Amino acid sequence: MYDDMLEEELNKIIETSNNNILITDQDGIILYSNPKLWEIYGMKSDSYIGTSVYQLESEGLLAPSINAIVLKEKKAKRIMQETKTGHVVMSTGYPIFNKEGHLVRVISYGQDQTEILQLQDQFEQLQRKVKGYQTEVEDLREKELDYHYLIARSNETKHILKTIHNVSKTDATILLLGPSGVGKSTFARAVHDQSNRKKEPFIEVNCSTIPESLFESEIFGYEPGSFTGANKQGRQGLIEQADSGTLFLDEIGELPLAMQAKLLKVLQEKKIKRIGGKKENHINFRLVAATNQDLKEMVSQGRFRLDLFYRLNVIPIQIPALHERKEDIPLLIQHYLEKTNDKYQKYKKIHPSTYEVLTHYHWPGNIRELENLIERLILTIEEPIIFPEHLPQSITGQVDPPEDSTFLAIEQECEENFDLKKTLENVERQLIAKAWKKCKTTYEMAEHLGISQPTVIYKLKKYKKYL
Numbered sequence: 479m480y481d482d483m484l485e486e487e488l489n490k491i492i493e494t495s496n497n498n499i500l501i502t503d504q505d506g507i508i509l510y511s512n513p514k515l516w517e518i519y520g521m522k523s524d525s526y527i528g529t530s531v532y533q534l535e536s537e538g539l540l541a542p543s544i545n546a547i548v549l550k551e552k553k554a555k556r557i558m559q560e561t562k563t564g565h566v567v568m569s570t571g572y573p574i575f576n577k578e579g580h581l582v583r584v585i586s587y588g589q590d591q592t593e594i595l596q597l598q599d600q601f602e603q604l605q606r607k608v609k610g611y612q613t614e615v616e617d618l619r620e621k622e623l624d625y626h627y628l629i630a631r632s633n634e635t636k637h638i639l640k641t642i643h644n645v646s647k648t649d650a651t652i653l654l655l656g657p658s659g660v661g662k663s664t665f666a667r668a669v670h671d672q673s674n675r676k677k678e679p680f681i682e683v684n685c686s687t688i689p690e691s692l693f694e695s696e697i698f699g700y701e702p703g704s705f706t707g708a709n710k711q712g713r714q715g716l717i718e719q720a721d722s723g724t725l726f727l728d729e730i731g732e733l734p735l736a737m738q739a740k741l742l743k744v745l746q747e748k749k750i751k752r753i754g755g756k757k758e759n760h761i762n763f764r765l766v767a768a769t770n771q772d773l774k775e776m777v778s779q780g781r782f783r784l785d786l787f788y789r790l791n792v793i794p795i796q797i798p799a800l801h802e803r804k805e806d807i808p809l810l811i812q813h814y815l816e817k818t819n820d821k822y823q824k825y826k827k828i829h830p831s832t833y834e835v836l837t838h839y840h841w842p843g844n845i846r847e848l849e850n851l852i853e854r855l856i857l858t859i860e861e862p863i864i865f866p867e868h869l870p871q872s873i874t875g876q877v878d879p880p881e882d883s884t885f886l887a888i889e890q891e892c893e894e895n896f897d898l899k900k901t902l903e904n905v906e907r908q909l910i911a912k913a914w915k916k917c918k919t920t921y922e923m924a925e926h927l928g929i930s931q932p933t934v935i936y937k938l939k940k941y942k943k944y945l
């Protein structure tokens with residue numbers, strides 16, 4: 479009675495199991511199979527009881543039969559099968575031996591893997607898509623780097639960006655040369671951002687701001703207790719912090735001579751020893767250096783080591799002063815106008831004639847000076863449009879009027895304005911203002927401008943507030 483119940487329960491479990499089950503005897507004759515097997519293998523019903531698995535194999539219903547394999551090899555086996563109905567099944571077969579060691583049964587069960595494989599396939603497709611999107615985002619970021627925050631209208635700046643693009647993926651040392659405020663630090667960052675090290679640290683060291691007494695400990699780091707006043711735990715130096723990334727040594731001309739020798743050793747050996755340390759650690763960084771000094775001249779004066787100069791001067795990039803690449807100026811003005819308006823929630827505009835004056839100013843402080851001036855004008859000028867009259871005397875007094883300034887003004891005016899009357903008035907106003915500055919009398923002005931003296935009087939009245 480108890481055995482009957484147990485058999486019934488076992489039968490129910492096998493019948494309703496989600497695994498397909500097939501039991502054969504020692505000759506491969508089917509003794510039992512469950513509904514899941516019929517479904518997956520495309521069999522009609524349990525009419526296969528008594529049929530041999532070899533026959534089902536020849537009919538292509540079980541191809542191959544795991545029970546037949548186990549019968550042949552007399553040990554447990556696992557195989558993957560694709561059924562007639564398109565299911566992928568992982569089948570496992572176990573041999574059952576009697577007391578005498580004869581194989582009397584083979585029990586096999588299989589798990590339908592179709593859904594899992596489909597999910598795996600979908601997952602892999604998604605992964606490929608995500609990878610594609612990742613590459614796209616990285617490409618966009620790189621484009622953003624090239625064309626967004628770096629303004630480059632002039633051929634000179636475009637050429638610098640191209641050089642940076644070409645060399646940034648290598649590990650070659652770059653030496654950025656040029657006066658203060660031209661963008662050396664900005665270009666150093668661009669080198670790092672476009673290099674294969676972009677996800678690693680970018681460590682910027684301004685050699686002119688670290689006192690000589692602290693230089694060695696800052697740059698090379700120190701071990702615990704190596705000198706009085708040192709941090710108890712010791713400290714990692716800036717070179718070590720740049721490991722795997724980029725070390726940017728700004729104002730390298732300010733590096734004390736003793737430090738120059740030590741830096742040279744690090745560059746040659748690619749190893750670093752902290753102050754008070756015994757061990758030398760391998761270090762892997764890309765060096766970008768910058769200076770506004772004439773290093774060759776410093777070498778001849780004995781203030782800069784020749785061997786270090788050669789080590790640094792692998793790819794020298796000269797960045798011209800802003801007045802040597804005037805085409806960048808209007809775009810830079812526009813860039814900083816938008817940036818500062820956004821920052822302070824202002825809506826100021828700059829009149830084309832102001833653009834013209836600023837384009838022909840000498841900019842001794844280069845882009846940094848331009849950036850500061852725009853911010854100052856936006857914050858201090860109350861009128862909504864900034865005219866040349868609003869510029870400080872230090873600027874208007876240093877503008878060299880170019881030959882083609884009138885044409886430039888007209889060109890600029892036309893780019894901004896399609897209103898013919900207004901454009902003509904603006905250009906007229908600029909010409910009157912110029913003649914007013916240049917000539918001593920209204921008669922002289924009339925002659926200069928090719929109009930009558932009363933017309934000059936009339937125009938002067940009209941544009942009085944701009945003169």
Ligand SMILES: Nc1ncnc2c1ncn2[C@@H]1O[C@H](COP(=O)(O)OP(=O)(O)OP(=O)(O)O)[C@@H](O)[C@H]1O
Nearest residue numbers: 627628629657658659660661662663664665845846
């Ligand atoms: N091509 C450019 N487009 C937009 N802004 C720029 C560009 N080049 C430089 N700048 C901006 O100009 C300012 C000065 O640049 P940066 O500090 O890089 O100059 P620098 O040559 O390193 O100056 P210094 O020699 O004084 O350290 C920064 O605010 C920087 O963002």
